[in-house]
Amino acid sequence: MGGGGENDGNNGGKDGGTGGAAHQIAFFLRELSAAEPGRRAAAVKGLGRLGRWDEHGDVVVRAARDAEAEVRAGAADALGRLGDAGDSGAGAVVVELMGDADPQVRRRASLAAERLALTGPAVTEAFRRLLLDDSDWHLRLNGLLGLSSREDTVDMAVYVRLLGERTPYLWGPARRALLASLPRKPALDEVLRTAEHGHGLARVRALEMLPAEDIRRMRDSLLAGLRDESPDVRSAVVRQLSKDRRPSTADALLSALEAETDTDTAALLLRTLGQWKETRAVPAVVRWLDRPGTGSIAVQALVDIGTPTAVEWLRATVAATPGPEAGPGLGRPEVRAAAATALGELAATGSTLTLLALLHDPDERVRAGAVDGLRLLGRRRLRRRRRGARAEALLGLLTTDEPIIGHTRDALSEYPETRPALRRLIDHPSDEVRAAVLSLLDEDDDGDVALFLSHLDDPSEPVRHQALVGIGRYVYWYEELPDAPDGLDLLGVITALSRSPAVSPRTRYEAGRLLDELKGYGVV
Missing domain, CATH: 1.25.10.10 (Leucine-rich Repeat Variant)
Known part of the structure; x- marks a missing residue:
């Protein structure tokens, strides 16, 4: 041939x-x-x-x-x-x-x-x-x-069509080519047309490519897009409209939330209307409390709105128990936990008693949410009588509810008045309790520093780690090692911990970090 x-x-x-x-x-x-x-x-x-x-x-x-x-x-x-x-x-x-x-x-x-x-x-x-x-x-x-x-x-129409592909190996190169060509009219016209009248992912990605001034000019198209058959498009439209806080936009988003069926799109609407403190949205928000994937987001929207009605819904959510009679959003443990934390964030009247009652809830998530709420209440440093009740309850929880001990430790960090009682727990048989106690002690207190030093050889790795972290806090503030008792080569101990294969990686890392810090201060 x-x-x-x-x-x-x-x-x-x-x-x-x-x-x-x-x-x-x-x-x-x-x-x-x-x-x-x-x-x-x-x-x-x-x-x-x-x-x-x-x-x-x-x-x-x-x-x-x-x-x-x-x-x-x-x-x-x-x-x-x-x-x-x-x-x-x-x-x-x-x-x-x-x-x-x-x-x-x-x-x-x-x-x-x-x-x-x-x-x-x-x-x-x-x-x-x-x-x-x-x-x-x-x-x-x-x-x-x-x-x-x-x-x-x-041609540009082919690239725009590829924007609707699921695989990034196709839409990625198409997007890069369009972005490079966007300053030229043929490419811009195709992208604008798709952003206004396209379908599915192609429209979504076209919207994401355009500058804000072009997006603002297609507001009517965006409002219509709230009713698009594609959840991807509706979500993209909500993201764009969330930048436009006009009353008419709020009206449109509120109507969209009332009609929405897709979880991801509803989550975006809940966040937007909550951040805008749209009080009219409360009834629509409540309907999403019991949906998987949106319950906690709906709780946050109620927090952001913060009206008495919103707070009452949070109380109702916290107080409900699981069961078919619970009603919207009432009874799901993760939603109840989020609502408990929210009550602490809002510091609503009566929150202390509500949260203290939840510390005996059978669900670990609810108890953890209540403790997180007590932590947020503790930041306010107000109402000394209520603080005492909260501090006492948290101290009791530290030694009786190990599954949520991390939450309890964090909450106690907002109640420094509990340190005298915490010091009495330093010899508790639980490794986790002793480690939590050390994490809460004061590097400015000589007695607490002595406790850090004495627990560097504790048989429990978590305890040794927290003792080392406590010494690290002292070094950070004073730029030197604390005075060690006779017979304790503190620098040698830290050096050995940084090299020992017998300790955990996090302890070796903390010891090495501490040595580097000491070198920076000229101690080593």
Whole structure:
């Protein structure tokens, strides 16, 4: 096929006329008649490595018509190696194979087209079909790369269409190409059109690409988008409208929340209306209290709104018990926990008694939420009588409710008046309690510093770690090591902890960090 002219035997490193290569080629030609498709496929690929187009092109083209896809794929590979970008004839067969029914054949053919650097309307159209119509995303990517490498063959409408793809290997390159072209009118027009009237993810990503001034000009389209059939579009529209605090926008978002069915979109609406303190939203917010994925967000919206009605709903949520009669949002432990914490954040009247009652709840999450609420109340440093009741309850909880001991420790950090009682717990049999006590002691108190030093050799790793952290707090404030009792080489102990494989990684890290800090102060 096609006159290749006289060949000097060099043909890209192949030597098909002498020695072993000739015997191999003869073997491949015989194998093309084998009954097994695998043998025929191997043979045609072998010809691609060692043969010449002018001598073996005809048999490779015949293999490209084989009934077995495996053989056709091998032929596509061979065509890419034997042919050239000129008039060899391989290009037309490669383009034909790019439309083969088998995806592996199409893939090998698309790679062959790239290897041969084929150009022209036929190959451009073949790549376009792969990009826009193929069911295999790998081949669609090949189509995109093939078109992109041929200047002026990918129009902006194709790139915009690709924005709607799920796989980032397709929409990612399309987005980058559009962003690079956005200053030019054709690209901007396509993106604007899609942002206003597109569908699904293509519209979402077009909206994300545009600057704020363009978004503001399409406000009517955004308001209409709140009713779009795609939850992705509705969410994207809410994100854009959340930047526009006009009363009419609040009206539209409120109506959207009342009609919304998608959890993710509702979460965005709840956050926006809560942050805007939209008091009219309370009834709609309450309806989302009992939905998985939105209960805690609805609680936060009620906190942000903060009206007496919102607070009463938080109280009702906290007080309810699980069961079919609980009502909207009432009874789900994670929602009750979030509502308990919210009451502490709001410091609503009666919150202390409500939260103290929850410390005996059978659900660990609810108890932890109540403790977090007591922590937030403790920050206010008000109502000494109530503080005493809260502090006493937290101290009792520290030694009786180990599953939430971390929450209790954090809450006690807001009640420094409990330190005298905490010091009496330093020899408690629980490792977790002793570690919590050390974490709450005062690095400015000589007696507490002595407790840090004496627990560096505690048999419990969590306790040793907190003792080391306490010494670290002292070093941070005083820029020196505390005075150690006779017989204790404190620097040596810290150095040993930084190197010991017997301690936990976090303790080694803390010891190493502390040594670095001491070096910075010139102590080491």
